[in-house]
Amino acid sequence: MTSFADLTTIGVGGHIAVLLEPTTRDGVIEAVEDAYSKGKPLCVIGGGSNMLVDDAPFDGVVVRDARRSINVLDGTSSSEEDGRVVRVNAEAGCNWDDFVDYCIGLGLEGVEGLSGIPGTVGASVVQNIGAYGQEVASSVENVEVWDRKEHTIAQLRKDQLAFGYRMSALKASMYSAPATPAGEFFPTPRYVVLSVTFALRRSATGVVGYGQLAKALGVEVGDRMETADIRNAVLKVRAAKGMLEDAHRYAEPAMQGTKKPRLVDIALEVQAKGGVDGVDPNRHSCGSFFMNPILTAEQSETLPKDAPRFDAVLPDGRPGVKTSAAWLIDHAGFHKGFKINEAAPAGLSTLHTLALTNRGGAGSKDVARLARAIQDGVEKAYGIRLVPEPVVIGMDLR
Numbered sequence: 001m002t003s004f005a006d007l008t009t010i011g012v013g014g015h016i017a018v019l020l021e022p023t024t025r026d027g028v029i030e031a032v033e034d035a036y037s038k039g040k041p042l043c044v045i046g047g048g049s050n051m052l053v054d055d056a057p058f059d060g061v062v063v064r065d066a067r068r069s070i071n072v073l074d075g076t077s078s079s080e081e082d083g084r085v086v087r088v089n090a091e092a093g094c095n096w097d098d099f100v101d102y103c104i105g106l107g108l109e110g111v112e113g114l115s116g117i118p119g120t121v122g123a124s125v126v127q128n129i130g131a132y133g134q135e136v137a138s139s140v141e142n143v144e145v146w147d148r149k150e151h152t153i154a155q156l157r158k159d160q161l162a163f164g165y166r167m168s169a170l171k172a173s174m175y176s177a178p179a180t181p182a183g184e185f186f187p188t189p190r191y192v193v194l195s196v197t198f199a200l201r202r203s204a205t206g207v208v209g210y211g212q213l214a215k216a217l218g219v220e221v222g223d224r225m226e227t228a229d230i231r232n233a234v235l236k237v238r239a240a241k242g243m244l245e246d247a248h249r250y251a252e253p254a255m256q257g258t259k260k261p262r263l264v265d266i267a268l269e270v271q272a273k274g275g276v277d278g279v280d281p282n283r284h285s286c287g288s289f290f291m292n293p294i295l296t297a298e299q300s301e302t303l304p305k306d307a308p309r310f311d312a313v314l315p316d317g318r319p320g321v322k323t324s325a326a327w328l329i330d331h332a333g334f335h336k337g338f339k340i341n342e343a344a345p346a347g348l349s350t351l352h353t354l355a356l357t358n359r360g361g362a363g364s365k366d367v368a369r370l371a372r373a374i375q376d377g378v379e380k381a382y383g384i385r386l387v388p389e390p391v392v393i394g395m396d397l398r
């Protein structure tokens, strides 16, 4: 029997009563509707890289979309940016990094900075993935969804998707308040993503949008470089921070066939060059575990002077101040590698303060205990309750 531990990057979570892997669009819709008609909890899963699931059995239906095609669409208008816009549609089950590699191979610019982010195209728009100065929102044109409320297919345009920092209308449909499930549509949004259409630019070069990346490439932020070089640099920087998903997982029976073999080999090579081997303590994580808090100007004034501050937008649209969750965690006394005690099977990544890792044999309660210790410690030090970035299923990490 398959468990969430087999399907998630952090490697924890209970047995799954029913796992369906539809290979057609109708099959995905039928699986979703069937769970609804039987009153069963539904979890649509992609790469399982943004989920922390309780160890108790999941008495519901898990749907993993097995459609992974990518198609360049006709009808790109020559009037748009001198014919440089190219529309590409990818099915929800397509591995995200397979998609990035494909686009770069076609000579398209727009997603190269998002190289090496684990997961699927379907989930990329749920939390508006972002890294190294790029967000998926900037290249999405529209998202084809199954609306579980109206029981119909809908096309959501970019302006209907309410993209924000690690946020979208899809993700918002799951929560009534930060980390508080909305009930009906949790742990999967009201809108099940069927495919995503991207508007990318025909260009072999892209903008280097982040300091660390510019340093790795020996250029300035804002300079243009070959997209392939940007991709390689991003993968290297990610490997050095333990922020590449462990590609060994694709050899496991539950993950086989979900990523292109050529790209699994490349990922293994990058990991090995970055010093990551089969016994890496940081291999099982959800990436960043906490979101960077967005505060009002008044709240931000209570932080120490040297705390990072960036302009941001509050959920209600007012201007706000984003600070760094990693900074807060570190300055509250939780440093890289932190564990609650020597024997604890979960700990902070030894390379990145924001990643909670399963060091081997951790259960959901071990990870939750570590997460709460950090939330409590940061709240005590700075009065800010950190909100988990992954979807936390069967546990309360408010």
Ligand SMILES: Cc1cc2nc3c(=O)[nH]c(=O)nc-3n(C[C@H](O)[C@H](O)[C@H](O)COP(=O)(O)OP(=O)(O)OC[C@H]3O[C@@H](n4cnc5c(N)ncnc54)[C@H](O)[C@@H]3O)c2cc1C
Pocket: 009, 043, 044, 045, 046, 047, 048, 049, 050, 051, 065, 092, 117, 118, 119, 120, 121, 122, 123, 124, 125, 126, 127, 128, 129, 130, 131, 187, 188, 189, 191, 192, 193, 194, 242, 243, 244, 245, 246, 285, 286, 287, 288, 391
């Ligand atoms: C090592 C590591 C590094 C990471 N780095 C980054 C980073 O730099 N930036 C970043 O933004 N994220 C990062 N992440 C988080 C994660 O990779 C992304 O959030 C990713 O988009 C999750 O994709 P997934 O397919 O694994 O989603 P899952 O974990 O399978 O699902 C997450 C949520 O999306 C929903 N979902 C999945 N598929 C669909 C669908 N078809 N329709 C509707 N809902 C769906 C699920 O129900 C769930 O609510 C990182 C994770 C790891 C492990």
